[in-house]
Amino acid sequence: MRFEEKRVQIDRIDPSDDTYRITTESGIDRLIDSIQTVGLINFPILIRRDQGFTIISGFRRIAACRALDWTNIDVRIVDPRSPLLEAANLAISENVFQRTLNLIEQSRVVRLLSTFYDSDHILAKKAAHFGLPDSPSFTKKIKQICLLPQPIQSGVLSNAISFAMALELRTLAEETGAIFANLFVRLKLSLNKQREIVMHAKEISRREDISILKVLEEGGIEKILNSEDLDLREQTQRIRSYLEQRRFPTVVARKKKVENFVNSLKLGKDTKLIPSKYFEDPTFTLKLHFKDSEGLKRHRATLEKVIQNFSVETVGG
Structure with a gap:
């Protein structure tokens, strides 16, 4: 792709046109420090549109220069004869080969490419060139995320x-x-x-x-x-x-009634009275923990307490 290096008025660059924006990063503090120290080393890439310019790459660099009150900025302008697809591929490449893209950035990649390809199968193939999964199902879903x-x-x-x-x-x-x-x-x-x-x-x-x-x-x-x-x-x-x-008003009411009943028995840590899942029927499971016959004998009083107090009405059946 051919470029023209040129100094342009920063006000002619449209900061609101996100057509080619891939990055979700918006912080510019470190960029401001860098530009103040060594200047703008990597020139932003623009494409002409109407009387101004659209950003292909360098959104944060341009924002940093605006914050520094620059009136003019050195840029690279894409040859106007270049296909828009090449501009899209350039915008994606400027991001994808620098770092791992997050989900929103991946979505923006697919969304941008989808303006050139109608078929999800072809779109998936093209997205795979940039490291995204070669899956029509994935591309169809993820292109919605950035919206x-x-x-x-x-x-x-x-x-x-x-x-x-x-x-x-x-x-x-x-x-x-x-x-x-x-x-x-x-x-x-x-x-x-x-x-x-x-x-x-x-x-x-x-x-x-x-x-x-x-x-x-x-x-x-x-x-x-x-x-x-x-x-x-x-x-x-x-x-x-x-x-x-x-x-589930009925189930919750029954659950509360069962919990109140079990708590009232004060069974202790070695005994568990477990209701049916989702409290759908009055079936209970009784778990007794013991190590020897003496431990089992000690559960007699517990069993008597459960038998004496248990009824379908008591537990909300």
């Missing part, structure tokens, strides 16, 4: 939200997805707990014919998150309990 609301993208960048969860949040209304994203980032939840919360909220929404947003609002989620009296673990438990209670 998600900013809270979700921020969660992905901080590793608080996985690729799988980001795709699930993409199916929700924008405001709803953003609320979930902020919730997951704030509480530092595992993927399993994230899925549980989303699933419960969806099921409640479907059953009660209300929006997911209303489900979250009625649960006072924001109030819980802003409570200074609750730590992250307690906030998480409050939110999960609210959704579980609303999703």
